[in-house]
Amino acid sequence: xxxxxxxxxxxxxxxxxxxxxxxxxxxxxxxxxxxxxxxxxxxxxxxxxxxxxxxxxxxxxxxxxxxxxxxxxxxxxxxxxxxxxxxxxxx
Amino acid sequence: xxxxxxxxxxxxxxxxxxxxxxxxxxxxxxxxxxxxxxxxxxxxxxxxxxxxxxxxxxxxxxxxxxxxxxxxxxxxxxxxxxxxxxxxxxxxxxxxxxxxxxxxxxxxxxxxxxxxxxxxxxxxxxxxxxxxxxxxxxxxxxxxxxxxxxxxxxxxxxxxxxxxxxxxxxxxxxxxxxxxxxxxxxxxxxxxxxxxxxxxxxxxxxxxxxxxxxxxxxxxxxxxxxxxxxxxxxxxxxxxxxxxxxxxxxxxxxxxxxxxxxxxxxxxxxxxxxxxxxxxxxxxxxxxxxxxxxxxxxxxxxx
Numbered sequence: 001x002x003x004x005x006x007x008x009x010x011x012x013x014x015x016x017x018x019x020x021x022x023x024x025x026x027x028x029x030x031x032x033x034x035x036x037x038x039x040x041x042x043x044x045x046x047x048x049x050x051x052x053x054x055x056x057x058x059x060x061x062x063x064x065x066x067x068x069x070x071x072x073x074x075x076x077x078x079x080x081x082x083x084x085x086x087x088x089x090x091x
Numbered sequence: 092x093x094x095x096x097x098x099x100x101x102x103x104x105x106x107x108x109x110x111x112x113x114x115x116x117x118x119x120x121x122x123x124x125x126x127x128x129x130x131x132x133x134x135x136x137x138x139x140x141x142x143x144x145x146x147x148x149x150x151x152x153x154x155x156x157x158x159x160x161x162x163x164x165x166x167x168x169x170x171x172x173x174x175x176x177x178x179x180x181x182x183x184x185x186x187x188x189x190x191x192x193x194x195x196x197x198x199x200x201x202x203x204x205x206x207x208x209x210x211x212x213x214x215x216x217x218x219x220x221x222x223x224x225x226x227x228x229x230x231x232x233x234x235x236x237x238x239x240x241x242x243x244x245x246x247x248x249x250x251x252x253x254x255x256x257x258x259x260x261x262x263x264x265x266x267x268x269x270x271x272x273x274x275x276x277x278x279x280x281x282x283x284x285x286x287x288x289x290x291x292x293x294x295x296x297x298x299x300x301x302x303x304x305x306x307x308x309x310x311x312x313x314x315x316x317x318x319x320x321x322x323x324x325x326x327x328x329x330x331x332x333x334x335x336x337x338x339x340x341x342x343x344x345x346x347x348x349x350x351x352x353x354x355x356x357x358x359x360x361x362x363x364x365x366x367x368x369x370x371x372x373x374x375x376x377x378x379x380x381x382x383x384x385x386x387x388x389x390x391x392x393x394x
Contacts, residue, residue, distance in 0.1 A: 005232065008107060008233070009232065010099075010100045010103040010104065010231035010232055010233060011231060011232045012095070012096040012099050012100060012231050012232075014093065014095055014096060023093075023096075025092055025093075025096035025097075025100060027100050027103075027104070027197065027198070027231075029103055029104050029107040029231075029233065030104040030105075030107040030108045030111075030173045030174075031173055031174055033196070033197050034092055034096075034097075034100060034197045034198065036092065
C-alpha cells in the first residue's frame with residue numbers, strides 16, 4: 001500500500017542534528033493544531049509520505065533491524081496516522 | 092515547536108487563507124528568502140573527511156507577509172475567521188505604520204505589511220510592481236508567493252538600513268556579493284518603486300541624494316541614530332505633501348492606544364491617555380534638549 005500527504009497538510013521535516021532526532025511537524029491548513037512526530041514516528045511518516053510501497057521494509061532498512069521486528073507496530077502506526085488524517089492512501 | 096518549523100507553518104496558513112479569500116500576498120524575509128541569498132557554511136565529515144557546503148537557514152522569529160493594500164481589510168477579516176488574532180494595528184506598530192502583528196495558537200506570530208519602509212511609490216502601485224515578477228516557493232509543503240530575486244535583494248537591504256545595520260550580512264549577500272547585472276536589476280526595481288534613497292543608504296551611495304527630501308531620514312536611520320526627535324523631524328520632512336507631514340507629525344508623538352492597553356491590562360481612561368501624552372511630549376522635550384546640546388557642542392568645535 002502506498003500513502004501520500006493529504007491536501008493542505010502543512011509539513012516541515014527537520015533532519016537529525018546533534019542530540020535531536022529527525023522530527024516532522026504537521027498541521028492541517030489553515031485551522032488545525034500542529035502535531036510533532038519525533039524519531040521513529042517521524043521516520044515512518046516521512047517514508048510513507050514519500051510514497052514508498054513497503055513502508056515497514058524501508059523503515060527497517062533505515063534503522064538496520066529485521067523487518068519482522070517492527071512490521072506490526074509500523075502498520076498499526078500507519079493506521080493511526082490515517083485516522084488522524086496526517087496521511088492518506090494513494091489511489 | 093522550533094522556529095524552523097513554526098515560521099513556515101505560519102506562512103503556509105496565511106497563504107491558504109489568502110488563496111481562499113482571493114487575496115494577493117507576498118512572503119518576504121525569513122523563511123521566504125531565496126537560497127541564493129542565504130549564507131553557506133562548509134561541513135567536514137569526521138569519518139570520510141568529505142567537505143560539503145550547507146545553507147544556513149535564516150533565524151527569523153515570525154512570518155512576514157506583504158499584502159496588496161486594497162486587500163488588507165478582506166485579509167484581516169479572513170485571518171480573524173481562522174484563529175488569528177491581531178495584537179497590534181498598523182497604527183500601533185513602528186513609526187512607519189507599515190506592519191500589523193498577529194498571533195495564532197501553535198505557530199509563530201505574523202507581521203502583516205501593507206507597505207515597506209524605504210519604498211516611496213504609492214502602496215498599491217508598489218505592490219503591483221513587486222507582484223508583476225513574483226513566483227512561488229514551497230513553504231511547509233504549500234506554494235507561497237514571493238517577490239523576484241531582485242525584489243528580495245531590495246527588501247533585505249531596505250530592512251537592514253532601517254535597522255541602522257549597514258554591516259548586515261543581508262546587505263553583504265544581497266548587494267556586496269551580487270554581480271553587476273544583479274545590482275543593475277535591484278537599481279532598476281528601486282527606481283520603479285521610488286526606493287533609490289533608502290537603497291543608496293544601504294549601498295554606500297547616499298550622498299548622491301543629498302537634495303532629496305528623504306535624505307535626512309535615511310541618513311539618520313542608516314547611521315543608527317535612535318533619537319526620537321531627529322527621526323520624528325526626518326520622517327515629517329520626508330512626506331511628499333503638507334497634509335501627510337502634519338498627519339505624520341501628530342501620529343509619531345501620539346501614544347499608541349493598543350500598546351497602552353496591553354501595558355495597563357485594560358482600556359486606558361482619559362486621565363491615563365493624558366498622562367501618556369505628557370510622557371511622550373516630555374520625552375520629545377528632553378531629546379530636543381539633548382539635540383540642542385549636541386548642536387551647540389558641534390558649533391563650539393567648529394569655532
